[in-house]
Amino acid sequence: MNSPHTNNDNLSFSDINKIAGGFVAWIIGAGFATGREILNFFASFGYWAYGAIIITLVGFIFSVKVVMEAGYEHRDNPDFRQYDYFCGKKIGKIYYIVVPVFLFLLMAILISATGSTIQENYGINRYIGSIIVAIIIFMSYISGFERFIQVISKVTPILIVFFILVGLIVIQKDYSNFSLIGDLQSILKQYKAGPVWYFSGFLYFSLAVSAGGTYISKLGASAGSLKQIKYGSLLGSIEVCLGITIISTAILLNIEPISRVDVPTLYLAQRIDPLVANAFTIVLLLGIFSASAATMWSLCKFMYANNPRKNKLAALLVAILATLVGIFPFAKLVAIILPIMAYIGMFYVVCVVYKGLKLKFKN
Numbered sequence: 175m176n177s178p179h180t181n182n183d184n185l186s187f188s189d190i191n192k193i194a195g196g197f198v199a200w201i202i203g204a205g206f207a208t209g210r211e212i213l214n215f216f217a218s219f220g221y222w223a224y225g226a227i228i229i230t231l232v233g234f235i236f237s238v239k240v241v242m243e244a245g246y247e248h249r250d251n252p253d254f255r256q257y258d259y260f261c262g263k264k265i266g267k268i269y270y271i272v273v274p275v276f277l278f279l280l281m282a283i284l285i286s287a288t289g290s291t292i293q294e295n296y297g298i299n300r301y302i303g304s305i306i307v308a309i310i311i312f313m314s315y316i317s318g319f320e321r322f323i324q325v326i327s328k329v330t331p332i333l334i335v336f337f338i339l340v341g342l343i344v345i346q347k348d349y350s351n352f353s354l355i356g357d358l359q360s361i362l363k364q365y366k367a368g369p370v371w372y373f374s375g376f377l378y379f380s381l382a383v384s385a386g387g388t389y390i391s392k393l394g395a396s397a398g399s400l401k402q403i404k405y406g407s408l409l410g411s412i413e414v415c416l417g418i419t420i421i422s423t424a425i426l427l428n429i430e431p432i433s434r435v436d437v438p439t440l441y442l443a444q445r446i447d448p449l450v451a452n453a454f455t456i457v458l459l460l461g462i463f464s465a466s467a468a469t470m471w472s473l474c475k476f477m478y479a480n481n482p483r484k485n486k487l488a489a490l491l492v493a494i495l496a497t498l499v500g501i502f503p504f505a506k507l508v509a510i511i512l513p514i515m516a517y518i519g520m521f522y523v524v525c526v527v528y529k530g531l532k533l534k535f536k537n
Contacts, residue, residue, distance in 0.1 A: 185401055193406025194413060195330035196393045197238060199464035200386050201414045202333055207461035208287050209425055209438030211512060212418055214367040215378040217425040220355050222371035227419050229375030234411035237383050237523055240530035242394025242403045249395035256391040260525040269522060273385070276515045277473040278492065280385060282499035283507045284466040285311075288459060289500065290436045295444075295455045301501060307463060308497040314467040315474065315489050329460060334413050336457045337439070340450070341420035344442045348427040355426050361433055367513045377516035383526065384519025388472040436503075 206212050216223040241256065248254035257273070258266030288307040289300030368374030383390065397403045424442050425432055432438045443454035473492060478484035500507075 194410035197410035202461040216422045218365035219371040226371045226375030231415040233379035239407040245391030245394030281496040286500035308493045312493045315470045341424040344424040351427040380519040380523045381516035384522040
């Protein structure tokens with residue numbers, strides 16, 4: 175069900191935050207909650223991480239807005255195929271085959287991340303944690319997209335503030351290590367997701383926008399106006415990249431001990447205080463859950479869309495299989511799968527940018 179149209183003159187912060195929060199919820203869980211993704215795509219380049227973040231910010235601001243606007247303009251078409259719209263039918267058909275496979279693998283990564291997080295902080299068997307979150311994700315999926323967005327847009331600001339606070343406290347404690355970052359290339363180089371910093375920044379937003387294209391498009395369709403999308407996507411992009419900047423800096427200041435753990439952000443919280451780590455674990459799990467639920471929706475939209483009963487059975491099967499794949503070590507899954515997904519997503523974001531510029535100059 176689409177949201178009622180919002181009067182552009184009466185656009186409230188809650189309207190903007192609905193869009194921003196929905197986008198940030200996707201990125202927090204899928205792209206930076208554990209810190210492993212930030213280590214691979216940004217922190218691994220040392221001081222050049224900040225250049226990569228700027229590229230990601232610019233990419234997000236433009237491409238996310240374009241994808242959301244496409245969803246909004248086609249909100250009355252339940253069969254809107256956004257990969258065909260941006261890439262053409264031939265390439266779009268390939269993406270409709272490849273993207274579900276990678277969404278499934280992304281879900282497995284997120285479920286594996288849950289298990290690793292619970293094990294690192296509580297010592298509980300990682301498989302138990304993974305099974306529990308898979309059940310919660312499935313229950314969230316069958317509750318419906320609109321309800322999910324309503325809940326997660328309210329929770330997301332708390333998540334991003336908590337991540338930023340943890341990062342800032344660690345930076346304040348360890349700022350004296352900043353001058354040593356240039357001497358740590360022997361440790362950092364093993365984590366690089368791309369060959370050079372500027373390409374890695376491009377890869378990161380390619381991964382986030384291509385894998386989340388269906389979800390981001392649907393988020394745009396749920397908006398009340400193009401103005402809501404404009405400011406919501408801008409706010410969400412800034413919030414995400416501010417969080418990445420702070421967490422990336424905190425990771426760089428503690429890169430040696432972080433190289434020995436699966437979940438860098440959890441180590442940062444433990445660096446402050448065990449009680450903070452316990453609270454942060456809950457925040458971290460909420461972030462992973464939000465992206466997992468969004469991934470589940472994006473993936474299962476491809477399956478029996480016109481048959482609710484079969485769709486729910488397919489979602490249950492996806493949750494079970496993703497949990498089984500998630501038994502593999504989290505760090506290895508991230509290092510192998512995410513860069514491949516990013517490379518495949520590059521052509522999609524190029525098409526999005528081209529389409530966006532074409533429409534901009536046409537109007």
